[in-house]
Amino acid sequence: MNARVLARTGRGHARRAANGSVAEGAARAGLTARGVIYLLVGILALRIAFGSGDRQADRGGALAELSDRPFGAVLLWALGAGLAGMALWRLSEALFGVTGKDGRTARKRLPAAARCVFYAFVAYSVLAFAAGAGGSGSSDRQSRDVTARVMEMPVGRWLVGAAGAAIVVAGVVIGVQALRRTYRKKLKLAGMDHRARLLVDVTGVGGGTARGIVFAAAGAFAVRAAVDYAPDRAKGLDDTLRSFADTSLGPWLLACVAAGLVLFGVFSFALARWRRV
Numbered sequence: 001m002n003a004r005v006l007a008r009t010g011r012g013h014a015r016r017a018a019n020g021s022v023a024e025g026a027a028r029a030g031l032t033a034r035g036v037i038y039l040l041v042g043i044l045a046l047r048i049a050f051g052s053g054d055r056q057a058d059r060g061g062a063l064a065e066l067s068d069r070p071f072g073a074v075l076l077w078a079l080g081a082g083l084a085g086m087a088l089w090r091l092s093e094a095l096f097g098v099t100g101k102d103g104r105t106a107r108k109r110l111p112a113a114a115r116c117v118f119y120a121f122v123a124y125s126v127l128a129f130a131a132g133a134g135g136s137g138s139s140d141r142q143s144r145d146v147t148a149r150v151m152e153m154p155v156g157r158w159l160v161g162a163a164g165a166a167i168v169v170a171g172v173v174i175g176v177q178a179l180r181r182t183y184r185k186k187l188k189l190a191g192m193d194h195r196a197r198l199l200v201d202v203t204g205v206g207g208g209t210a211r212g213i214v215f216a217a218a219g220a221f222a223v224r225a226a227v228d229y230a231p232d233r234a235k236g237l238d239d240t241l242r243s244f245a246d247t248s249l250g251p252w253l254l255a256c257v258a259a260g261l262v263l264f265g266v267f268s269f270a271l272a273r274w275r276r277v
Helices: 002-049 059-067 072-096 106-130 139-151 156-180 182-186 194-228 237-244 251-274
Strands: none
Touching (some): 002 059, 002 237, 002 251, 072 106, 194 237
16 A cells, blocks of 8 residues: 555656656746847847847847848747747746745736736747748737727727836836846856856846836837827837937937847846746
């Protein structure tokens, strides 16, 4: 009897270990893929800031840039697979809980479910692009089209305004968390030397702050679109980034934000290496 119990227990441990390994592999592949996209978007935005960019600084532009590289088709399929892995990782967190304190609470699992849906959509768009179906169009056009459709609903104007305000809050939270270096709670700090920690802090603070600024700006444009009842005022990632060049600081502000997105791409690579999953 004891032998049977021990056998079942052993099989259970082995199954959990296997599932954990799959989730960890999916997470690290997904973080790497996210890093590639942010890195490319940042580079495209830097080109725009310095007057040499002819592609949109968004996911569609990043995929087009990648497709022009040697073995571009292979890279696109790998990127899509990595993002699918990110979606699966977030799904496992939603179903079984998140790493860390209170990881099984609804407060932690519901955001994981939302991230799963988001990354599943992104993975689909990338894989569709890789398959030659277009997949990922202009973020600016998509933003305006979605805003216009929602505003046609009875309370659409309020929904757009609420969504925009939520994105602004999310951007502020992302920026504050980056400045407070809360990401350290999820890192394997014991396995990192001084240089690795410095790399993570520079890229995490700089990249996270820039990402938060972009989120907050995009949300603010959505709120303005709702207030003015003008869907065309909503902006996607490319138009949001270009708007930084229209400020009194000119292209230099765009260059700083773009450099921050590049840093966030590197930060995602660092998370793929040292994050606890």
